Amino acid sequence: MSAPPSLNRREFLRAATTSALGIAALGSVANESETKPHNATSLIDTNVSLGRWPFRRLPLDGTNALVAKFRKVGVTQAWAGSFEAVFQKNPASANAWLAKECRKHGRGWLIPFGSVNPTLPDWEEELRRCQEEHQMAGLRLHPNYHGYKLDDPAFVKLLRLATERRLIVQIGVSLEDQRMQNASARAAEVDVSPLPATLKTLPGATVVLLNWFRTVKGCVLKQLADAGEVFFDIATVEGVGGVAKLLEQVPPSRVVFGSHAPFFYFESAVLKLKESALSEEQERAVRGGNARSLLA
Numbered sequence: 620m621s622a623p624p625s626l627n628r629r630e631f632l633r634a635a636t637t638s639a640l641g642i643a644a645l646g647s648v649a650n651e652s653e654t655k656p657h658n659a660t661s662l663i664d665t666n667v668s669l670g671r672w673p674f675r676r677l678p679l680d681g682t683n684a685l686v687a688k689f690r691k692v693g694v695t696q697a698w699a700g701s702f703e704a705v706f707q708k709n710p711a712s713a714n715a716w717l718a719k720e721c722r723k724h725g726r727g728w729l730i731p732f733g734s735v736n737p738t739l740p741d742w743e744e745e746l747r748r749c750q751e752e753h754q755m756a757g758l759r760l761h762p763n764y765h766g767y768k769l770d771d772p773a774f775v776k777l778l779r780l781a782t783e784r785r786l787i788v789q790i791g792v793s794l795e796d797q798r799m800q801n802a803s804a805r806a807a808e809v810d811v812s813p814l815p816a817t818l819k820t821l822p823g824a825t826v827v828l829l830n831w832f833r834t835v836k837g838c839v840l841k842q843l844a845d846a847g848e849v850f851f852d853i854a855t856v857e858g859v860g861g862v863a864k865l866l867e868q869v870p871p872s873r874v875v876f877g878s879h880a881p882f883f884y885f886e887s888a889v890l891k892l893k894e895s896a897l898s899e900e901q902e903r904a905v906r907g908g909n910a911r912s913l914l915a
Contacts, residue, residue, distance in 0.1 A: 661695040666877030700759035704734030718753035737773035757787030770813035815846040852877025862895040
């Protein structure tokens with residue numbers, strides 16, 4: 620490797636050494652998060668998906684491998700949806716598989732969140748099955764893939780029925796960056812701007828937004844934070860001190876840990892907590908306290 624013409628040899632070697640040390644330090648942090656449980660408090664991941672992403676193989680896309688990884692790094696509970704429910708015409712079989720897969724790894728450790736598509740016939744029955752037969756704590760919705768908007772009367776009805784059943788409703792604002800999407804499955808990120816008005820009519824509704832950071836900004840974020848029990852995961856939060864900055868914009872009690880694993884590397888979400896320099900109380904809330912309160 621030759622030195623750039625703008626640097627003398629001594630300056631070049633100093634810069635190269637500094638870069639190498641920085642990379643080594645980052646690798647050390649990643650290895651530590653893989654091999655040592657996080658002992659600040661229990662860690663609850665609210666944004667996990669089981670099954671196969673249809674367009675490419677993901678690391679840890681087998682449930683056994685994902686669970687083994689999570690137990691190794693100190694995750695004490697994971698809220699799981701399924702990739703199959705996003706793309707299957709009728710989510711009933713995907714929901715049944717998800718519930719069975721979660722039971723197989725210990726009831727109360729993997730928490731299944733079923734999928735309901737309000738554009739399909741008899742979706743109300745599928746909602747009933749999710750709670751009564753599959754014992755699910757909530758739903759995970761994908762409006763952009765299932766073809767409805769958040770001001771659609773069918774969605775408003777779904778949210779009302781879920782609220783009456785005291786179900787948590789997660790809304791996947793995105794699954795994949797639009798620039799990376801397969802041409803046969805384009806899906807714009809969900810427009811959440813109609814949601815605050817709907818929530819004002821449903822004061823008991825509990826909504827968790829997943830993968831929302833790229834499009835939910837400014838006044839819309841404030842309206843959602845003020846609208847009721849709206850929670851925000853950290854999977855797509857970006858920027859130096861991103862989680863700390865988020866806690867300045869929304870109440871700390873409304874932010875939950877989410878990794879979007881196995882689509883994203885789990886360590887990415889952990890590092891967001893580490894570099895944000897949160898207070899002990901804030902970190903405890905984000906790592907698991909807020910999610911635990913939602914399930915209580």
